[in-house]
Amino acid sequence: MMNYHQARWICESCLEPLIFEMGNKGGSRGILLPRGVGAEINIPEKMLRKSLNIPELSQPEVVRHYTRLSQMNFCVDTGFYPLGSCTMKYNPKVNEELADLDEVANIHPDQDEGTVQGALEIMYRLERLLCEITGMSKMCLQPSAGAHGEFLGMLLVRAYFRARGETRKEVIIPDSAHGTNFASAGMAGFNVVVVPSNNRGRVDLEALRAAVSEKTAALMMTNPNTLGLFEDEILEISKMVHDAGGLLYYDGANLNGIIGKARPGDMGFDIVHLNLHKTFSTPHGGGGPGSGPVGVAEKLEEFLPVPVIEYDEEQGRFWLNYNRPHSIGKIKSFFGNFGVLVKAYAYILSMGADGLKEAAEAAVINANYLMHKLADGKSFKVNYDGPCKHEVVLSAEPLKRETGVTARDVVKRLLDFGLHPPTYYFPPIVPEALMIEPTETESKEELDRFIAAMKAVAQEARTDPGRVKAAPTATAIGRLDETRASREPILSWRMYQRLKPK
Amino acid sequence: MGASEYEVREGLFYSKEHEWLKVEKGQVRVGITDYAQDKLGDVVYVELPVVGRKVKQIGEPKNRDMELGAVESVKAVSTVYSPISGTVKEVNSTLQERPEIINTSPYDEGWICVVVPEDLDKEIKTLMDAKAYSEYLKNLG
Numbered sequence: 001m002m003n004y005h006q007a008r009w010i011c012e013s014c015l016e017p018l019i020f021e022m023g024n025k026g027g028s029r030g031i032l033l034p035r036g037v038g039a040e041i042n043i044p045e046k047m048l049r050k051s052l053n054i055p056e057l058s059q060p061e062v063v064r065h066y067t068r069l070s071q072m073n074f075c076v077d078t079g080f081y082p083l084g085s086c087t088m089k090y091n092p093k094v095n096e097e098l099a100d101l102d103e104v105a106n107i108h109p110d111q112d113e114g115t116v117q118g119a120l121e122i123m124y125r126l127e128r129l130l131c132e133i134t135g136m137s138k139m140c141l142q143p144s145a146g147a148h149g150e151f152l153g154m155l156l157v158r159a160y161f162r163a164r165g166e167t168r169k170e171v172i173i174p175d176s177a178h179g180t181n182f183a184s185a186g187m188a189g190f191n192v193v194v195v196p197s198n199n200r201g202r203v204d205l206e207a208l209r210a211a212v213s214e215k216t217a218a219l220m221m222t223n224p225n226t227l228g229l230f231e232d233e234i235l236e237i238s239k240m241v242h243d244a245g246g247l248l249y250y251d252g253a254n255l256n257g258i259i260g261k262a263r264p265g266d267m268g269f270d271i272v273h274l275n276l277h278k279t280f281s282t283p284h285g286g287g288g289p290g291s292g293p294v295g296v297a298e299k300l301e302e303f304l305p306v307p308v309i310e311y312d313e314e315q316g317r318f319w320l321n322y323n324r325p326h327s328i329g330k331i332k333s334f335f336g337n338f339g340v341l342v343k344a345y346a347y348i349l350s351m352g353a354d355g356l357k358e359a360a361e362a363a364v365i366n367a368n369y370l371m372h373k374l375a376d377g378k379s380f381k382v383n384y385d386g387p388c389k390h391e392v393v394l395s396a397e398p399l400k401r402e403t404g405v406t407a408r409d410v411v412k413r414l415l416d417f418g419l420h421p422p423t424y425y426f427p428p429i430v431p432e433a434l435m436i437e438p439t440e441t442e443s444k445e446e447l448d449r450f451i452a453a454m455k456a457v458a459q460e461a462r463t464d465p466g467r468v469k470a471a472p473t474a475t476a477i478g479r480l481d482e483t484r485a486s487r488e489p490i491l492s493w494r495m496y497q498r499l500k501p502k
Numbered sequence: 503m504g505a506s507e508y509e510v511r512e513g514l515f516y517s518k519e520h521e522w523l524k525v526e527k528g529q530v531r532v533g534i535t536d537y538a539q540d541k542l543g544d545v546v547y548v549e550l551p552v553v554g555r556k557v558k559q560i561g562e563p564k565n566r567d568m569e570l571g572a573v574e575s576v577k578a579v580s581t582v583y584s585p586i587s588g589t590v591k592e593v594n595s596t597l598q599e600r601p602e603i604i605n606t607s608p609y610d611e612g613w614i615c616v617v618v619p620e621d622l623d624k625e626i627k628t629l630m631d632a633k634a635y636s637e638y639l640k641n642l643g
Contacts, residue, residue, distance in 0.1 A: 170565075179579065191566045211563040425577040431541070482576040486546035487601070 004418030007071035008476040015476065016068050020493060023057040030059040072476035074420055076283075080446050082370075084391045084423035084435025085178065085226060086285060087256045087278035094350060095281065095343035104342050109334035113319055120318035123335065124309045126345040127293075133348075133356070134252075134272045135265020136295030140304045142336040146253060147180040149273030149292030150220075152305065152331050153249050154188030156271060156296060157218045159303040159328050160247065168217035168246070174203045176227055176427045178253060181220045190217060197429060201227040201384035203237060216246035223250065223267070224257040224389035226427040226435070228367060238268025247271065247300075252292075255279045256439065257364060257389030260357035270297045280344035291340040302326040307335070362440035363390040366447060370436055373451045378402075379458035383430055391437035395430050405461035405468050407432040412479055413460070415472035417453040508639060509536040511609050515626055516635035517560055517585040521570075522609065523629060530586055530622065533613040534573060534604065537639055542575040545604045548597040549574070551615055557584040559625050570615060573604060585629055588619040 009016040057065075075081070081088035099105065107116050127139045143149040154171070161168050171185035172193045185192050193211050198204040202225070212219075219241045223231045231237065238248050250269040256279045264272045276291040277284035284290050296304065306327045307320035320335075351359065364387075371392040375382045380394040396407040411421030411434065423435040438447060461468050472478060490496050510516075515523045520538035524531040539545065549571040551557070558567045560583035570582045570590070593615045596603065604612040619625070630638060 193563050193565055195563060207563065425543075428578045428580075483544035483546060486544075486576055 004416065004474050006074070006418075006475045007068070009068040009072060016065065016072065018493070018496075019055050019057070019062075019065055020053070022065065023055050023061065025056060028056045028058045028061070030057055030062045074415075079418050079420060080438075080442060080450055081420040082422050082436045082438050082450065083285075083420060084228075084393070084426070084437040085253055086423070087253075087275070087390075087437060087439055088285065088420070089256070089278075089281055089439040090441035091281045091283050091343075092347065092350070095346045098346045099339045099342045105339070109338075113317070117318055119338065120309055120320070122342055122345055123338075124311055124318055126341055126348070127309065129345070129348050130274060130293055131295055133259065133263070134250075134255075134274065134295050135263030135269075136272055137298040138301045138304060138308075139293050139295040140308075140331075141291070141293045141341055142305055142330075142332040143273070143292040143294055144332060144337050145290040146251075146273060146275045146278075146292045147184060148290075148331070149275075149294045150180055150184035150249075150251065151187055152294045152328075153271045153273055154184050154190065154218075155328050155331070156294070156300055156303050157247055157249070158188055158190075159326070160300055161217055163303070163326065166245070168215055170213070170215045171217055172208070172211050172219045172241075172246075174221065174225065175429055176201070176225050177220065177222060178226060178251065181222075181251060185218075185220065197227075199384075200386075201225070201229045202231050202233060205233060205236065205240075208237060209240060212240055212244045212246065214244060216241065216244050218247040218249050218271075220249040220251060221269075222254055223264070224254045224391075226254070227384060227393050227430070228254075228257070228388035228391035228435075228437075229384060229386070230258070230389055234267045242268065253278065254390060257360060257391070259360045260353060261360050265295075265297065270300060271295070276340055276344040281347045282340045282343040289337045289340060291337045291344065293336075303328050305329060305331045309335075359440045360390070363438070364388075366438040366440060366442060367392045367436070369444075369447055370438055370451065374454055379461075380434065380454070390439070391435060393427065393430050394434040394436065396432040396434055399458055399461055400432050403461040403465050405465050407434050409468045409471065410434065410454075410457050410461070413457045413468045413471035414453055416474040417456075418474075419450060419453055508540060509609070510632050510636045510639070512632045514609070515585065515629040515631060516638075517583065517629055518638070519560060519583050521560075521583060521585045523585040523626075524613075525622070525626075526616075529591060529616050529618050530588075531613050531616050532570065532582075532585060533608055534582060535635075536608050538573075538580070539605050539608045539612075542573060542580055543577045545573055545575050545601045547574040548572075548601045548604065548614070550593040550595070550597065551590045553590055553593060555590045557587060557590065557617065559587045559628070560584060573601075582614060584617065586617055586619045586625050587621065588617040590615050591618050592616040 011017055076088050076090055103118055107119055123141055127141060130139050143152050169191050170193050171190040172195055173181045175194050175196050182192050195207045195211050196204050225231055241248055247270040248268055250264040250272040252272055252274040272295040274293050276282055303326055306322045306324055310321045311318050367390050368387050371388055374380050375394060379399040380396055381398055383395055396410055400406050407424045411424050414421050425433055426435055520535045522533050522535050551570045560568045568583050570584045573580050573582055594613050
């Protein structure tokens, strides 16, 4: 087992200070700004600030500060990151190289269309590829995250029924769904109806039949679901919802389990959101902005946000079409997180169709390998039989019952082995849940290291439970008081200042 | 932890979703059980119903009309369903300042609201008594 210890930078008795606490007011500078901007700017007197509380530091001080912070961090580039449902796969560096190109990084969204034809072409072609991958007719690239995509999807559902003169107020969501589904439907004005899972960990068809009615606007589903299980009755489900006049919404959080193998459009889904930052390998979770494109079936195309990118064959140019009278309007400034779109496009092209299929296969094999090695029934068990897709949800209930050591204790101890914890206590329908998603980019050696660590922690829970409960100790920061953080959150520098002991 | 380690109080009535109901004069008091607070973990926020809100007794499929609010912990947000149909008469506003009393005193200090029931005699038959609820917890494992 690797002997791991995270860097821990200490200044006097405290951890690396905040940048606002550093430096002196001696006028140190990290960079010299150009004098004047070459234009007359008239800012009203009352809006001009007399003083500005910004840190004064030299360039090496700034660089060292952020490098130290990064050393006290954990990321995909430093270690295994099996955070279930987040698809923390390795992000190939070629993506970054392409997104850093001058023609990509240094253009402005207000530039004339004629000067950014290449950028428009990238978006146009990416949109076509994503439609091919999902089986959708048209796609909007603007949403900046998965939840943003969900919300757009729900607005499209609303617009669709409004245009048809129908009042449908209910959105059905399985109890295994991500919390964002409930929030997105609620934000768009729908009432949420929850359907339970059956003893196979799939949507209970009888319960669904009882819930579906002429009031049903949509069913939101994740497939594979959050238990990592493929909803194998999806065709019957989509028929049931469509027969009642409702729409089917696909939450793309788990597309990595089936990409290239099966398409949501072929399963009957009418609206799909993708998480480019998960499935299509762009940094996320503090590492960069997200992107949550939304694809739709033909009958919903007219409601998509503006602008839509089109290609004029006669003139051989790409253009932005704002003239769409049934559009729900704008949902994001400009055109979305363009840099992320470029990285996803680079990823798809470098993988190719066969590569994407292989990625799904490897992701599924890796998760099943972990399940096979870890679900011994003594420490960890699976609550639903059969193979999983890209992630496995273990329950640490046997271990808790025997030793009192909880899923939370287990994941905190994993940190001491230099491993990022899996998602825990989700989905809520599995007690003491550990949701593990290895992704396709991990080697067998890395998976074996994780398996060994999990077994070592389970063993330790029996011999020295106090050690597990005290974890982590090899990290820059020990176990956080989650309860206090939730009850008394400190969300800004000003709040921190007010609370700091004088 | 075995089912017997959770407190199940005699004289109360229980729903399958782990809400308790206490019959008082012309009204009922509602909260969540010891089992529910333990499974949730440390409660950090409680969303209370509005006084005057009409609620329906919990049934399948569940819908918004059956909701009394929500309890949020560091682990999850859980909807509180009404074990009885009626009108909300009073809410425990102490929970807004001190949500942790749901953990420390689920059956006393941590009550959620008082409801004036519509048809208590009929609906109470669909709830469990202490003995049946203890049995129910045992079967949950």
